[in-house]
Amino acid sequence: MKAAPLTDDLRTLYQEVILDHGKQPRNFRVVEHHTCKAQGNNPMCGDRITVTARVSARGVLDDLAFEGKGCAICIASASMMSEALTGQSTATAHKLFEAVHDLCTGKIDTDQAKAAVTPDLSDNIDKLASLSGVRQFPVRVKCATLPWHALLSCLDGKTQTTTEK
Amino acid sequence: MNKMTKSDKGAAYDVMKVRADFPILAREVHGKPLVYLDSAASAQKPQQVIDAISRAYGHEYANVHRGAYYLSETATAAYEAAREKVRRFINAPSLKEVVFTKGATEAINLVAATWGRTFVKAGDEIVITSVEHHSNIVPWQLLRDATGCVLRIAAVARDGSIDIEEFAKVIGPKTKLVAVAHVSNVLGTVLPVREIAALSHEAGAKLLLDGCQGIVHEYVDVQDLDCDFYAFSGHKLYGPTGIGVLWAREALLEAMPPYQGGGDMIDSVTFAKTTWAPPPAKFEAGTPPIVQAIGLGVAIDYLNTLDRAAVAAHESALLRYAMTSLAQVPGIRLIGTAPGKAAVQSFVMEGAHPHDLATVLDRSGVCVRAGHHCAQPLMEILGVTATTRASFALYNTMAEVDALIAALRKAQEVLL
Secondary structure: OOOHHHHHHHHHHOOHHHHHHHHOOOOEOOOOOOOEEEEEEEOOOOEEEEEEEEEOOOOEEEEEEEEEEOOHHHHHHHHHHHHHHOOOEHHHHHHHHHHHHHHHHOOOOHHHHHHHOOHHHHHHHHHHHHHHHHHHOHHHHHHHHHHHHHHHHHHOOOOEEEOOO | OOOOOHHHOOOOOOHHHHHOOOHHHHOEEOOEEOEEOEOOOOOOOOHHHHHHHHHHHHHOOOOOOOOOOHHHHHHHHHHHHHHHHHHHHHOOOOHHHEEEEOOHHHHHHHHHHHHHHHHOOOOOEEEEEOOOOHHHOHHHHHHHHHHOOEEEEEOOOOOOOOOHHHHHHHOOOOEEEEEEEOEOOOOOOEOOHHHHHHHHHHOOOEEEEEOOOHHHHOOOOHHHHOOOEEEEEOHHHOOOOOOEEEEEOHHHHHHOOOOOOOOOOEEEEOOOOEEEOOOOHHHOOOOOOHHHHHHHHHHHHHHHHOOHHHHHHHHHHHHHHHHHHHHOOOOEEEEOOOOOOOOEEEEEEOOEOHHHHHHHHHHOOEEOEEEOOOOHHHHHHHOOOOEEEEEOOOOOOHHHHHHHHHHHHHHHHHHO
């Protein structure tokens, strides 16, 4: 059947875990007493994600949340990001950013992503690997990485970022 | 999809014959027949235009307005013939009033940078509307920042129409310029431009029309519209990219300083003083988009071979069918339902972001625009960050509307 692979592509992109997080995002709120805040813009589509975090003196993300408007991929990515990194160090956040970025662009596979982060994030990598469906849809990679860019800006003390950097 | 709907054949307007002129429409995307519903962003090109470009580069190419040799004369004649085709197409009184630019954006920026910087002072007002494309907002913001003038906004109603009363509220004695879309690129609304012209002129203001969508869907007679500037791009009119037109009244062009300095726009140059060539050359510094202009001329020739009233009727029928069909898909809300609108339809689907929708539609071969359509202020007013937009052109069919609807239902399966 000729049409089947097409649907598979779409099914890989819009798998259950993405649709679930896209429709019912976790940590969709503003962190109370946040220590940093940054907005990520995708000027191409107008999507906007605001990330807020409360970072402890020891450099731990005690709370991480986001708000905004975006497509299913973008919202799911932000939701899974907030789940994965709450309670983690900012150093881990940077490492996971790299891993997710490389997963989405097809540079590394799930096992390599797991090797790049601490073992306790293994389950999160399994979930986040669902974002790698975007590699078949190059224009959508930015949708997946936008929240992560906003997070890095937030942790670096910047207030704005865009996907067009 | 290949099954033709009744209304695609037998009508006075033979859409299948027209389609045969557009080679790209025969291709497949992701293994599906291409259903191109994004002509408001850029239209596809007929073979006649493609051939003309190839012929110009292959046989008749040289720089214009310079060489005293045969090829340059031929290229110059072809370039100037294109200007005459444009003049006739918009019924401009004089060839001097037709300035070639690299696009509509440049045409509007040209007016802001020359006429605006010369004649607009601090406290003067420029009226735009809330449906404008960024290209008819940002140039005026730049002018505002440079001069201290004030931007005033005529508000759009919920259905996407803009009542003339809204213009009456914001046009006044301080108004220097009214700069509005002829037809909205997001909503398809046809603005009441003749009434706007009357109000503008009563107030002593000039009227600029952004005609990017207008010239595609309406007859444009700049004298009848009674505007002062009319800007449009070639690529939305089935012509090449890199070419646009600014039409302006001759007296205005005479009074405006040049836009850019360079070759082709001078009368004489000494280090002490340079005098300008008369319009339109004054505004066409440097080597112009020669072949693009020739291509635009051939696109106009092509349109002139069609019965444009029949084209308009065909596009209206497509729009009506699309609006009815879309309204029957659960969860779809139409954005822009003003009476008499052009064949552009925005919509949102509950629970599905336009980008996700466009990705799924693409896999069915259906090309639509998803996003803010370079009209972010309008999106904010509409309370959405983005919409999905299907725009219909002279080569689209009822069967393609059916394909859009089928793809939308499939998207609901995937996304909801």
